[in-house]
Amino acid sequence: MTRTDPATHHTGPRYTHGHGDSVLRAHSWRTAENSVGYLLPHLRRDQSLLDVGAGPGTITADLAERVGAVTVLETSEATLELARTTFAERNLDAEFVVGDVERLALADDSFDVVHAHQVLQHLADPVEALVQMARVCRPDGLIAVREVDYHGWTWWPQLPGLDLWQEVLQTVHRANGGEPDAGRRLLAWAHSAGLRDLTVSASLWLFTDEDRRWWGQTWADRIRTTSIGRQALDDGVASESDIETIAQAWLTWADDPDGLLLMPHVELLARP
Incomplete structure (x- = not known):
C-alpha cells in the first residue's frame, strides 16, 4: 500500500462517498424504520421537521x-434534486433548501424536530452544526442525530482485504x-454544543444471507467506481x-x- 500525507491535497471538507450509482443504491435502501427507529415514537402530525443532509430522501419521505x-x-441543487425526485414519486410535499448546516440561513426557533442521519461525520465542525441545529429548533423541540462508527464494524470471516x-x-x-x-464522539459533541436533556441509544445494521450479497457487491462497486477509490488513487x-x-x-x-x-x-435525542 502506497502512502502519502493526504491532508496536503485538500483545503476543506468534502463528501467522502460521492453520489455514484452504487452509493445511491445503498443510501436509497435506508428507511425511517431501519435508520430512525429511535425518533419515530416522538413524531406527531402537528410537527414541522428539518432534515439535514437528506441525500436521496428515502428517510425524509418516510418522516x-x-x-x-x-x-x-x-x-x-444537484443533490437536492435526488430528494425532489423521491418526493415526487411518492406524491409528497416539502420545502427544498440549499444550505450549509454549519452556517444555517434559517430563522431561530423554526422547527419542532431537526434531524440528521450520518451527516456530522462529514463536517469540519460537527459541534457548530449541532449549535446551528439547536438554534433553528424550538425551545421545546427535539434534535435527533444518528452516526455510524466505522472502526466499530465487525465482520466474519477475517479478510486482510x-x-x-x-x-x-x-x-x-x-x-x-x-x-x-x-x-463514539457524538455524546461529547452534544455536550460541547450545550445541548440538554440528552438521551443516547445505539442500534445495529446486520448483514447476512441475501443482504450480505447485496452489501458486499455494493462496496465492491463503491471502491472501484466512486469517490473513495478514486480519491485514494489520486x-x-x-x-x-x-x-x-x-x-x-x-x-x-x-x-x-x-x-x-x-x-x-x-x-442522540436532545433539547436545544
Whole structure:
C-alpha cells in the first residue's frame, strides 16, 4: 500500500462517498424504520421537521408521512434534486433548501424536530452544526442525530482485504475533513454544543444471507467506481492493486455462507 500525507491535497471538507450509482443504491435502501427507529415514537402530525443532509430522501419521505411539514436541506441543487425526485414519486410535499448546516440561513426557533442521519461525520465542525441545529429548533423541540462508527464494524470471516478497506476509508475520510468514527464522539459533541436533556441509544445494521450479497457487491462497486477509490488513487493512499484487493475481499465475503457484518450506530435525542 502506497502512502502519502493526504491532508496536503485538500483545503476543506468534502463528501467522502460521492453520489455514484452504487452509493445511491445503498443510501436509497435506508428507511425511517431501519435508520430512525429511535425518533419515530416522538413524531406527531402537528410537527414541522428539518432534515439535514437528506441525500436521496428515502428517510425524509418516510418522516414526511408522519409529521405536518418537512423542509429538506442539502448542500447543492444537484443533490437536492435526488430528494425532489423521491418526493415526487411518492406524491409528497416539502420545502427544498440549499444550505450549509454549519452556517444555517434559517430563522431561530423554526422547527419542532431537526434531524440528521450520518451527516456530522462529514463536517469540519460537527459541534457548530449541532449549535446551528439547536438554534433553528424550538425551545421545546427535539434534535435527533444518528452516526455510524466505522472502526466499530465487525465482520466474519477475517479478510486482510477488508482490513485494508478500513485503513483506506479512514485515511480518505479524514483527508476530507471528516470523522469516520463519529458514533463514539457524538455524546461529547452534544455536550460541547450545550445541548440538554440528552438521551443516547445505539442500534445495529446486520448483514447476512441475501443482504450480505447485496452489501458486499455494493462496496465492491463503491471502491472501484466512486469517490473513495478514486480519491485514494489520486492521493497516493492506495494503488490500483490495493483497490482491486479490497473489491475482491468484499466479493469473497459476500459469497461466504458464514459471512456476517455488524454495523453500529449511536443515536442522540436532545433539547436545544
